[in-house]
Amino acid sequence: MSDRGKLQQELKKKTPFTSLEQEVVLNLMRTADKVQIRFTRLFRDHDLTPSQYNILRILRGEGKPLPCMEIASRTITEVPGITGLIDRLEQKDLVARQRDGQDRREVHVTITPAGLAKLETLDQPLEELHRQVVGHLSPDELTQLNRLLEKARATLG
Amino acid sequence: MSDRGKLQQELKKKTPFTSLEQEVVLNLMRTADKVQIRFTRLFRDHDLTPSQYNILRILRGEGKPLPCMEIASRTITEVPGITGLIDRLEQKDLVARQRDGQDRREVHVTITPAGLAKLETLDQPLEELHRQVVGHLSPDELTQLNRLLEKARATLG
């Protein structure tokens, strides 16, 4: 069965794709969705959501407290959403808030030792999951896929 | 600048990717996210959400009333989420509920003339957006991208 046929069957659509462009977009969204489901499951097993993990990872990578604006700028999450995310991470003692800077409007967020420990328990499973998800593609295919995704994204932002 | 460098800069990460697999996954999620944002905006301009549009499109494609279970099976949305979606579409008179079948547990959902009209106003803008989003890739690249995305998704469920 052709590639086109496969996706068509998967979506249970009766009509053929009207364009190659439409097929690519659907394919992209559907694949990303399935990948995300796998990662979401892993995070949930560790009592985290993808957004929460992402913030912890950013804080660890930076190694110092970051204001909410800066966190928002590095995630999909809009600034108002950061507030609630930090609230829930703070309740779990994975991050802490500080108003220490000269600019007292800024709330600096720090990852706690417990937050760092939580991340460490996820490092290996995550690396393993990355391999599980796209490991069946050859290095050439992965490189090619990267190139095409980059090119697709180039005009988008 | 290399592809790896570009994404790295974009995410403001300080450390290089630990693997090609990780890079592909991040690339995939990020690209899908940006594409989705564009479509979400278009739908919002027409007072719809992506999920709402998706349900209308499915109903139009089928051409006859469908039970909630069937709608859920053709979307990302889990069954419980369908209820609220149909609620809001019904409030806008874009769909209607019927309990006409032999199995009176089933709620059949029909698209209304207003719903069909709403979809028609979206057909052209959507086709145009598909081209805008990935139209700068050559047909060869689109075909290649489709193949790689299909292959990536093959092991995912």
Next chain:
DNA sequence: TGTTATTGATTGATATGTAAAATAAATGGC
């Protein structure tokens, strides 16, 4: 200096996705 504009963060409203449990109707075995 004092008024205004901007910025960082929060809150509130609406929509969605997910999981668990509840409700109601249909089905199968006896």
Next chain:
DNA sequence: GCCATTTATTTTACATATCAATCAATAACA
């Protein structure tokens, strides 16, 4: 026909995303 099970849907609870509005602190500037 009765009862346990299954099925279709809804309800409830929680996390998130988006947008608008608000509040406090700072910056800009006449």
